[in-house]
Amino acid sequence: MDSSITLSALSALADGMLVALAPANLLYAFLGCLLGTAVGVLPGVGPAVTLALLLPVTAKLEPTGAMIMFAGVYYGAMYGGSTTAILLNTPGESGSIVTSLEGNRMARAGRAGPALATAAIGSFVAGLLATAIVALLAPWVVEAALLFGPAEYFALLSLAFVTVTVTLGQNRLKGAAALLAGIATGLVGIDGQTGQPRLALGIPELFDGIEVTLIAMGLFAIGETLYAAAHEEADESILSTGRVAMSADDWRRSWPAWLRGTAIGFPFGCIPAGGVEIPTFLSYAVEKRLSSNPESFGHGAIEGVAGPEAANNAGVTAALVPMLALGLPVSATAAMMLAGFQQYGLQPGPLLFTTQPELVWGLIASLLVGNIVLLALNLPLVGLWVRLLTIPKRWLYAGIVVFAMLGTYGMRQSAFDLWLLLGAGLVGYGMRRADWPLAPAVIGLILGPLAEGQLRRALTISQGNWSGLTSSPISAVLLGVALCVALWPFFASGVRLLSSPRH
Amino acid sequence: MSRLPALAMPIALAAGGAFVLVQASTIAAAGGYSNIGPAFFPTLIGGLLLALAPLLAWGAWQDRAGTAAEQTTPPARVQLDKLAWIAAGVTLGALAIERAGYVVAMSAAFLLAAQAFPSQRAGLTALRNDALVSILFSVTTWFAFTLGLGLRLPAGWLNRLPGA
Secondary structure (H helix, E strand, O other): OOHHHHHHHHHHHHHHHHHHHOHHHHHHHHHHHHHHHHHHOOOOOOHHHHHHHHOHHHOOOOHHHHHHHHHHHHHHHHHHHHHHHHHHOOOOOHHHHHHHHHHHHHHHOOOHHHHHHHHHHHHHHHHHHHHHHHHHHHHHHHHHHOOOOHHHHHHHHHHHHHHHHHHOOOOHHHHHHHHHHHHHHHHOEEOOOOOOEEOOOOOHHHOOOOOHHHHHHHHHHHHHHHHHHHOOOOOOOOOOOOOOOOOHHHHHHHHHHHHHHHHHHHHHHHOOOOOOHHHHHHHHHHHHHHOOOHHHOOOOOOHHHHHHHHHHHHHHHHOHHHHHHHOOOOOHHHHHHHHHHHHOOOOOOHHHHHHOHHHHHHHHHHHHHHHHHHHHHHHHHHHHHHHHOOOOHHHHHHHHHHHHHHHHHHHHOOOHHHHHHHHHHHHHHHHHHOOOOOHHHHHHHHHHHHHHHHHHHHHHHOOOOHHHHHOOHHHHHHHHHHHHHHHHHHHHHHHHHHHHHHO | OOOHHHHHHHHHHHHHHHHHHHHHHOOOOOOHHHOOOOOHHHHHHHHHHHHHHHHHHHHHHHHHHHHHHHOOOOOOOOOOHHHHHHHHHHHHHHHHOOOOOHHHHHHHHHHHHHOOOOOOOOHHHHHHHHHHHHHHHHHHHHHHHHHHOOOOOOOHHHHHOOOO
């Protein structure tokens, strides 16, 4: 085992700490946490929407400061989301569904304070541990990724496409449709290799392609607003928080759940198996199973908030390993983070660690700082966040619409983009209505052009011979796994057919 | 209830796939050493989209029949007319931002979008409050983004104000 990689990671992290603790960057981290929590706490606004809406805010900063602020937004949005899930029973994203399950019950029983506290401290513990593991693990992944050529990258991207399709959303056909629609959108514009415009209809505004952030704001923010307007729901009452303090018993029950949640969430976040839905539910099931009084679950069991919240945060943090080291976003939030990098013309991947070490390690270190800032910010200020929940819906959503338009227009001062935003919003509404997952569309939009480029490069190397794609063991295995995952339902039903007559 | 809404997304997907395929056929294919040119990927994706559409339509049709049979409570009311307020807001914003400027266009967009949601107050009072908040919101964001973040946003009619 080569310990020099770990050692150099530690020294790089120490350098990163110096970057993160520079006064200006500390201020950006603080601002990011504040804005992220404020927007993330708004009902109907999940972390992905928060990131999409706040991308333009960071557009004019220098990259390191912007990414640090973005890391704060990332975490702040998560904290804000769980606050909403607990107090309002409206989880902003799939990762918070489980939190609202027990957390809202606790709040109804007058124990909102301990629920918020265990969520915040659990996220803090998980975030801290997960960031440390990211710092130690990422260099190894980078090391492996440096061996990747175009064929291996194409195989990895194919695997990501398959797993994203299978795991995000309930129905793999709908996931595939969303993914392919995203890839098709990514094809619009001038082809990088031949200079030919594709799918652009001769419209000059489309020659540069369609911005990922624009599509994300349309699908998430405008789509959500349209859905909320058309599907009027009774207002959930906001529950009061009470004292944000945990009793000795709460602590005793919470801390093992935090650690178990972290252990469950991290591996799921690393692999391209999409999002935090599975680990949060898994953590909930584990806590229920290990609990000495499982009958308290469903009536406000604190472990049921502590475990899933930790799993959620660990998973979200772990998603940074494939995102930073391979340029592979595995969830909608990670995809928005990647869009943030692309805003500066930076392409995450193994090379970024050597070309921009200050940025990468400053970002990782600022995750640690951001966690501490958040804990200090959230528990005392929870009363302020709760007041944000009382903003009337009509102003809240009208504000979201205007903010999305501002962000879209601000990117390149083009009124044409606002029409695209409206179009993406209507598509987002249709997808919500038909229960299509949104994340594969955004991931396809980001990864589609990469996959095409790698495929064409790989085939150029093999002189147009398709067997070149499977000539290396790594790419053959990756493609094989992708094929197995894609065809699994057929295998499963085949096995069932074969085995059933015997019983 | 008509089955058309359930089929809207598969139909849109098929239309999109057909569009991508037709467009791909107009791309001059120069494969070079790789043997696959700029038209390969669009053709592949367009074909897959087109192939997926009937499968999704079939699934949506089944879902529809299934839920209709087992549904005991009426489905939540969907008010599609509310969408028009928001669409109108974005449309007006897109049309007006470069002529009337950011503050005027976004105030109007805010005001229109807000009408998509119910209000507790009576019609005119609600409208007055909406107008006040919309102006406050666009003026605040205008200053925050132009002065604070250095973003360029069109001033439009505000340039004609005396003293501006």
